[in-house]
Amino acid sequence: MSASTPTQERAKGAKARLSDRSRSEQRLGWKLAMPAFVVMVLVTGYPILQAVWNSFFAYRLTDPDNRHFVGLNNYLVSLTDQVFWSAMWMTILVTVITVVVELVLGFIIALTMHRIVMPRRTLRTLVLIPYSIITVVSGFTWLYAFSTGTGFVNQWIQWMPGIDASYNWFGGFWSSLFVISLSEIWKTTPFMSLLLLAGLAQVDTSMEEAAKVDGASWLQTLIKVILPSMKAAVMVALLFRTLDAFRIFDNIFIMTGGANDTSSLSMLIYRQTIDRTEIGLGSALSVILFLCVLVIAAVFVKAFKVDLAEGRG
Amino acid sequence: MKQSAKGTGIWSVLAIPIMLWTAVPLLWMLSLSLKSADMLADPDASVLGNFWPKDPTLENYKLIFSGGASDLFMPALRNSLIVCLLATLISVVLAMFCAYAISRLEFKGKKMILVTALAVSFFPVVAMVTPLFEIWSKTGLFDTIPGLVIPYLALTLPLSIWTMSAFFQQIPWEMEQAAQVDGASSWQAFRKVIIPLAAPGVFTTAIITFFIAWNDFVFAISLTSDRARTVPAALAFFTGASQFEQPTGAIMAAAVVVTIPVVILVLVFQRRIVAGLTSGAVKG
Numbered sequence: 001m002s003a004s005t006p007t008q009e010r011a012k013g014a015k016a017r018l019s020d021r022s023r024s025e026q027r028l029g030w031k032l033a034m035p036a037f038v039v040m041v042l043v044t045g046y047p048i049l050q051a052v053w054n055s056f057f058a059y060r061l062t063d064p065d066n067r068h069f070v071g072l073n074n075y076l077v078s079l080t081d082q083v084f085w086s087a088m089w090m091t092i093l094v095t096v097i098t099v100v101v102e103l104v105l106g107f108i109i110a111l112t113m114h115r116i117v118m119p120r121r122t123l124r125t126l127v128l129i130p131y132s133i134i135t136v137v138s139g140f141t142w143l144y145a146f147s148t149g150t151g152f153v154n155q156w157i158q159w160m161p162g163i164d165a166s167y168n169w170f171g172g173f174w175s176s177l178f179v180i181s182l183s184e185i186w187k188t189t190p191f192m193s194l195l196l197l198a199g200l201a202q203v204d205t206s207m208e209e210a211a212k213v214d215g216a217s218w219l220q221t222l223i224k225v226i227l228p229s230m231k232a233a234v235m236v237a238l239l240f241r242t243l244d245a246f247r248i249f250d251n252i253f254i255m256t257g258g259a260n261d262t263s264s265l266s267m268l269i270y271r272q273t274i275d276r277t278e279i280g281l282g283s284a285l286s287v288i289l290f291l292c293v294l295v296i297a298a299v300f301v302k303a304f305k306v307d308l309a310e311g312r313g
Numbered sequence: 314m315k316q317s318a319k320g321t322g323i324w325s326v327l328a329i330p331i332m333l334w335t336a337v338p339l340l341w342m343l344s345l346s347l348k349s350a351d352m353l354a355d356p357d358a359s360v361l362g363n364f365w366p367k368d369p370t371l372e373n374y375k376l377i378f379s380g381g382a383s384d385l386f387m388p389a390l391r392n393s394l395i396v397c398l399l400a401t402l403i404s405v406v407l408a409m410f411c412a413y414a415i416s417r418l419e420f421k422g423k424k425m426i427l428v429t430a431l432a433v434s435f436f437p438v439v440a441m442v443t444p445l446f447e448i449w450s451k452t453g454l455f456d457t458i459p460g461l462v463i464p465y466l467a468l469t470l471p472l473s474i475w476t477m478s479a480f481f482q483q484i485p486w487e488m489e490q491a492a493q494v495d496g497a498s499s500w501q502a503f504r505k506v507i508i509p510l511a512a513p514g515v516f517t518t519a520i521i522t523f524f525i526a527w528n529d530f531v532f533a534i535s536l537t538s539d540r541a542r543t544v545p546a547a548l549a550f551f552t553g554a555s556q557f558e559q560p561t562g563a564i565m566a567a568a569v570v571v572t573i574p575v576v577i578l579v580l581v582f583q584r585r586i587v588a589g590l591t592s593g594a595v596k597g
Binding site: 126286289 | 324325327328331332334335336338339341342345353354356361362363364407408410411413414415418419420421422423426429430433435436437438439440441442443444445446447448450463464466467470471474524527528530531534535544545548549559561564565568571572575576578579580583586587590591
């Protein structure tokens with residue numbers, strides 16, 4: 001938070017006696033911020049409370065009269081189901097693969113955008129386009145690219161000697177995972193690149209110059225000077241992408257529909273709730289997913305605070 | 314001098330694979346939309362290893378605008394536009410008030426609002442679907458325009474508040490007081506000095522907000538059935554004229570149609586979008 005000197009002075013004055021001006025400022029501040037705050041709390045806070053409540057009941061939307069309290073049974077049923085663990089495994093795999101690849105690829109693209117002189121504007125614009133495309137659209141694009149018959153990928157592979165050209169990419173878990181990840185990476189690497197590019201812009205160039213004068217190689221400069229000063233940007237990018245990837249839904253829905261054990265946690269919740277109207281079971285899964293997201297966020301936020309403290313020291 | 318020139322060369326070479334990686338799927342989208350059903354099944358009808366059609370046709374575009382698929386695509390396009398514009402408008406207005414208060418005024422609970430916004434943006438969307446689906450079914454909001462606009466507010470408000478607060482913090486608010494000293498009324502000072510300075514930030518936020526709503530799939534397929542169905546959901550549930558006919562070409566034609574306006578927006582406002590996406594997050 002930016003704590004300016006006049007603000008601090010005002011805070012001191014407020015301790016002695018709230019002046020009329022600051023009191024009316026307090027009121028105005030709340031009045032202006034209130035509508036957005038209320039909407040956020042109502043639209044998300046209420047559903048999560050409702051989900052927690054519903055998770056303790058056996059409850060199907062198609063059979064509302066048969067609603068009864070079952071305690072932790074929905075959680076027990078979910079956690080002992082093999083389908084849950086396969087969805088958990090898929091979710092973790094997709095998250096780790098996409099976030100790691102996006103970080104590396106995003107950094108290379110960010111460095112290129114930062115250093116390049118010649119087709120600078122063209123590159124920046126082109127890189128931004130996949131991010132602005134609807135995920136469903138990019139999902140279909142990659143699905144058709146890898147499809148046998150319609151796709152071009154198998155045809156292109158055939159140009160290389162000795163490789164089977166009619167490979168069924170959606171026939172098994174690992175190849176499906178590969179294509180799903182590829183689509184996700186193509187679509188969201190630009191977001192990573194832009195955040196990292198903003199981080200690169202904040203790196204002190206005089207430090208870079210000094211390192212060069214001292215005879216540091218390019219790689220040494222990168223590791224010792226550039227990366228440490230980008231720590232905050234990298235953390236933010238990682239946090240947002242990890243949480244996002246963990247909630248993966250669109251790409252899987254379009255490409256495999258969950259076939260070959262490719263359902264993610266979000267897909268599983270959708271299947272239970274919307275397809276099978278098992279509100280109780282779906283709610284328990286929602287709460288589990290929510291807790292997972294909270295844990296991931298908490299780990300990152302903790303890492304953040306350390307970082308902020310270091311930055312100030 | 315020599316060294317920097319050499320460096321430039323390396324980065325320009327590296328730009329080529331990056332551009333190809335971005336452009337090939339985009340060209341593939343366009344290519345598919347120009348292939349008729351017969352061409353799709355026949356690799357000999359295409360060049361470059363099934364990539365580009367030998368005889369491009371606009372058949373698929375006719376199909377979605379005036380042909381058999383228009384009943385499905387046109388209402389979805391209309392729904393998408395109405396829902397996303399409404400959500401953007403409401404979200405930006407609410408976020409504007411909120412961001413103004415956060416960046417300009419001193420009041421207790423400021424930090425709580427920012428933390429709430431962050432927490433809401435971490436929230437798994439699918440976890441909201443279950444309760445919303447239940448409430449919407451009971452209250453008649455299921456498959457209606459407001460039934461989508463309301464959840465889209467939760468989706469877009471956090472980022473709108475963060476982005477706009479970051480923009481507003483860069484505005485030199487003292488100029489408003491300076492104008493007042495020079496004899497302007499506070500409303501005049503606000504209108505003539507602050508609004509022109511804040512407008513780019515508000516506009517950028519609106520574009521990003523629109524993108525987010527336009528992209529949503531989870532709410533669109535869970536909270537609508539056919540009346541309020543938006544483009545992403547309509548594409549997913551799009552089936553061919555017969556059970557055995559894959560609607561690949563028509564889906565990709567529709568995909569191209571909904572992608573082109575967005576790409577134009579990106580081309581025109583490239584700098585602002587980058588500033589908006591990064592200012593809120595990196596400094597936050």
